[in-house]
Amino acid sequence: MTEHEFFDRLAELAVRVGVNLQPEQELVVAGDVEHAPLVRALMEAGWRAGAADVQALYREPYDQLFLGRYATDYRLERSSFAGLAMVDHLASGQMAYIATDVGGESDLYADVSPERLARITRVEYWRRRSELGTRGVAWTGIPFPTEAWASRVFGEPDLERLRDAIAHATRLDEPDPVGSWKEHVAELNARADWLTARAYDGLRFRGPGTDLFVGLLPRARWGSAEMETSWGQRYVANIPTEEIATTPDCWRTSGEVTITVPFAEVGAYVADASFQFEEGHVVHASAAQGQEWLTQMLATDEGASLLGEVALVPAGNRLSELGLTYFHLLLDENVASHIAFGQSYADTVPGSDGLTPTEQQAAGMSNSSVHYDFMIGGPEVDVFGVTEDGREEPLMVGGSWHSPS
Secondary structure (H helix, E strand, O other), X not given: OOHHHHHHHHHHHHHHHHOOOXXXXXXXXXXXXXXXXXXXXXXXXXHXXXXXXXXXXXXXXXXXXXXXXXXXXXXXXXXXXXXXXXXXXXXXXOEEEEXXXXXXXXXXXXXXXXXXXXXXXXXXXXXXXXXXXXXXXXXXXXXOOOHHHHHHHHOOOOHHHHHHHXXXXXXXXXXXXXXHHHHHHHHHHHHHHHHHHHOOOEEEEEEOOEEEEEXXXXXXXXXXXXXXXXXXXXEEOEOOOOXXXXXXXEEEEEEEEEOOOOEEEOOEEXXXXXXXEEOOEXXXXXXXXXXXXXXHHHOOOHHHHOEEEEEEOOOXXXXXXXXXXXXXXXXXXXXXXXXXXXXXXXXXXXXXXOOOHHHHHHOOOOOOOOEEEEEOOXXXXXXXXXXXXXOEXXXXXXXXXXXXX
């Protein structure tokens, strides 16, 4: 498909399925300045869908570069006043929010140390995360392809090939992408409901370099990327998505695990990493690449070395079948089953919203300023549901779903 068709179809999907925009609802669109073609397509799709108002806020990537390069320690973690105003506006009513992002580690930040990049957390980011976490906004995130990103994935700036890969991952190559997505989300929800009903005590992952037990919280539910706002509006937080996930008991992880897909984030690349757990905490971590960043990340705070999420993803899906490392966390995490270090998601544990962070952690929910996903699944990894009496029922064999009898 042409670039114009790609942007129009992706924008329609983000508006109709991602945020599930309602008549007379306000829509806010945020994207980097180079994302303007997609931002404009999103604005038009919003107006066509009956929005009461549509506004756009452009981000400037060089702001982060200059902060990292020149800012004093006092200023390093500041946010833009425009970004803070946007979060305040989102919090003022029942609104919808779409953000565009890009994968690949940009050469733009090559001369900034990983330590300084890691500190540019931006107050805006944490305030936005807090608002989204309280289900105060219907939101979604979608990818924007760039030549720099294509070069990271393919070794050459083949933008058309990257567009085609994203189109396949997001089902834009279907005759009716919106209808196809609604069916896909319904299937994910049905699988999540089935796992919730099984009420497993934990999960066991077995494969090369992996024999890991992840304890589950008794009250935790399984869910997909489809969520619900505090006023009852359903939305799909990430496009694309192939996962169902839950909150583990952060104190009951034990064993060893080896990642199956490299981890890539701005300022970080971790490959061939393995972890050993005892009583929830990582007691040993090693990586062929990215050891310094990994060590620093795990030491961020107490919750950084605990698990805040476990997710199951079939090895055969629209992202994995292309055989790519996307260098984009929201895409790579949907290539394979994964675990996430750091912050837990309270919305998967009924009744936990009113608990303080200390109370949540005491109840088995990790509390941290970080949340990073590491992929541990694939065709060579089997997954078992562990019952309270210790029996193991196969859930995934060879990376494919297996329903216990």
